[in-house]
Amino acid sequence: MRERILVVDDESGPREGLCRLLEAWGYPTVGAASGEEALEKLRLDGRISAIITDLVMPGLDGLELLRSVQQGHPIPVIVLTGHGTIEQAVQAIRLGAQDILEKPVEPDRLKILLEKLAGAWALLAENRQLRAELRERGALGPLRGVSAAMREVFRQIEQVAPSTLSVLIVGESGTGKELVAQTLHQLSPRRRNEFVPVNCAAIPPTLLESEIFGHEKGAFTGAFQRKIGCFEMASHGTLFLDEIAEMEESVQAKLLRVLQEQKFRRLGGQTLIEADVRIIAATNRDPKRAIADGKLREDLYYRLNVFTIQLPPLRERPEDIPLLARHFAEQYAARHGTPVPALDSSTMECLLRYAWPGNVRELKNAIERASLLSGGAAILPEHLPPEVSAAHAGAALARGAGPEADGTRSAGQTARAILLRVGCTMRQAEREILRTTLEHTGGNKTQAARILGISLKTMHNKVKKYRL
Numbered sequence: 001m002r003e004r005i006l007v008v009d010d011e012s013g014p015r016e017g018l019c020r021l022l023e024a025w026g027y028p029t030v031g032a033a034s035g036e037e038a039l040e041k042l043r044l045d046g047r048i049s050a051i052i053t054d055l056v057m058p059g060l061d062g063l064e065l066l067r068s069v070q071q072g073h074p075i076p077v078i079v080l081t082g083h084g085t086i087e088q089a090v091q092a093i094r095l096g097a098q099d100i101l102e103k104p105v106e107p108d109r110l111k112i113l114l115e116k117l118a119g120a121w122a123l124l125a126e127n128r129q130l131r132a133e134l135r136e137r138g139a140l141g142p143l144r145g146v147s148a149a150m151r152e153v154f155r156q157i158e159q160v161a162p163s164t165l166s167v168l169i170v171g172e173s174g175t176g177k178e179l180v181a182q183t184l185h186q187l188s189p190r191r192r193n194e195f196v197p198v199n200c201a202a203i204p205p206t207l208l209e210s211e212i213f214g215h216e217k218g219a220f221t222g223a224f225q226r227k228i229g230c231f232e233m234a235s236h237g238t239l240f241l242d243e244i245a246e247m248e249e250s251v252q253a254k255l256l257r258v259l260q261e262q263k264f265r266r267l268g269g270q271t272l273i274e275a276d277v278r279i280i281a282a283t284n285r286d287p288k289r290a291i292a293d294g295k296l297r298e299d300l301y302y303r304l305n306v307f308t309i310q311l312p313p314l315r316e317r318p319e320d321i322p323l324l325a326r327h328f329a330e331q332y333a334a335r336h337g338t339p340v341p342a343l344d345s346s347t348m349e350c351l352l353r354y355a356w357p358g359n360v361r362e363l364k365n366a367i368e369r370a371s372l373l374s375g376g377a378a379i380l381p382e383h384l385p386p387e388v389s390a391a392h393a394g395a396a397l398a399r400g401a402g403p404e405a406d407g408t409r410s411a412g413q414t415a416r417a418i419l420l421r422v423g424c425t426m427r428q429a430e431r432e433i434l435r436t437t438l439e440h441t442g443g444n445k446t447q448a449a450r451i452l453g454i455s456l457k458t459m460h461n462k463v464k465k466y467r468l
Contacts, residue, residue: 003049004028005114008038008065009080010057018052018105025111035060039068048075050117054103055081055088063092070096070165070306076117080105094260096165096306138320141183143176144327147317153180153309160307161187166259168244168304169282171311174359177282178242180309184280185238193237196230201246209251210267212241213258219268231264234277244281244304245290249297256300279304314356314363321351324360328367329379341371342378350381354388357467386425390432431466434459438468 005027009015012033019029030045032038036059042048051069055062066077079092082103089100099113138146140154160167161184169177178197185195203211210219214229230239241247247255258264259279263272281304283290290296314321325343333340343351347370356362370383381389433452441447449459462468 004030004045004047006030006032006038006041006045006048006051006053008032008035008051008053008057008062010034010054014054014103021107022114025114027114034058035062035065035068038065042069050076050078050098050114052078052080055079055092063088063095066092066095066097070163075162078110078113096163098164138323141186142179143183144324145317145320146323147312147319149312149317150320153311156307156309157183158187160184160309162189164278165306166279166281166304167306168287168301168308169280169311170287170308171282171284172313172359173284174361175311175313176360177284177311178240180311181238181240181242181280181282185240185278188238188278190237190278194234195238195240196234197240197242198230199242201243205248205251208247209254212251213254213264213266214269215267216269219266223268226266229266231258231275231277232273236276238278238280241279241281243283244300245283245285245287245295249294252297252300256297256303259300259303314359318352321356321363322348324363325351325367328364329371332368332371333376338371339376341374341376344378344380346381347379347384350384350388350390355467387428387431390428430462431468434462434466435468438463 005022007015007018007022007029008031009018010033015031015033019031022029028047030041030048032041035053035057038051038053039060042051051065053062053065060068062079062081066079069075069077076098077096079089079097079100080103081089081100092100098117101110101113138144138150140157143150143154143157145151145153157180167181167184169180171177181197182195185191198212200208210223210227210229212230214227214232215223217223217225241255244252254264258275262275264275265272283296285295287296287301287305291298291301314324322343325348329343330340332338351363351366358365366385366388367379369385370379373383374380383389434448437448437451438445441451445459445463446456449456452459454462
């Protein structure tokens, strides 16, 4: 199915003339006489892959149309201006316009621009069917999930990936923020260029600015030669700034300026360097809380927060655990040339009952450890880390199974009997005793505290401590 170009102009003559020109070049077109009509046609026609719009129109003008498109349907937008001001043109670029062309349009320049866009369309068409098939199996690139929350994440990734918009990824540690960033890059027209990740929390503050922007020889003590920074390395590609809230305020201020002007200088340098880079940032903090705490500049947040993807923690999407566990087991087997280990039903029960404070990263580590210990045979609860395998004890207790079913032992005693073994830490034992006791009382903290002989305040503190 051919892609279409939507031409928007309130004057019928220029609109129809441009449509005829594009049709002569082989581009199917559809016209709209207003911004409101354009949004309606965009909503109804899934084949529209680019928009050429006049800037000055009554009602919904070109800038408002551009803003609406980038928020709901991030596709390339070319803005035409004949009567608009320079300030409006600059604002259009900042809102994400692909380019600004003066009216009357120079055909050669427009044709070159459309040929570049056609390459992006071909790339999208090439991957569309594959992505649809993968989605049905709960996969998008390296990401896995069949839950409603992850399907929404997949939808958002596919929606924003083809655009040039900045993206902010928010989620707890271990939820897969870098994998989301990699997927955004791989599904974008920039995928043939570099994806450059920078962990802002892992680089000393004194070195971070040089790491991102580079430096000239002699810029500071120890700068014995020129260093190319990550912005230059990611030219025409994607720069991923992980844990952006850990970046010093002075570096945040410089980053904001670069995002606004699309230019930067190396440390100690005088030459302005063009920055054709897509920025994807991530944080494990609540952005609004980080702003209030002085960890994140508010103006930088709003500049990055053009499009936000919220990654859910693993405990909120337990239906994804079996799929992820099998995926990690297959990965381990392929990497080491061993048979893919099966996951015993009791093992899966442990995985489903554990809270996974370390999220997907913790699950991956647990499955890799278990795959090693199982030696290629089925993964059993004893192959899992102690804190995870302890969930099997809780499952047995909840079912009333085993010798404890006669009611002669309390939930706390049962948990202690199962957990107090070599290899189990005091923290793990305490957590499981609390968890199984709360299950026994149906979540009644007062009753659980009485059973365990602790105060209600202590019970509340421990529940918070262990995220129960």
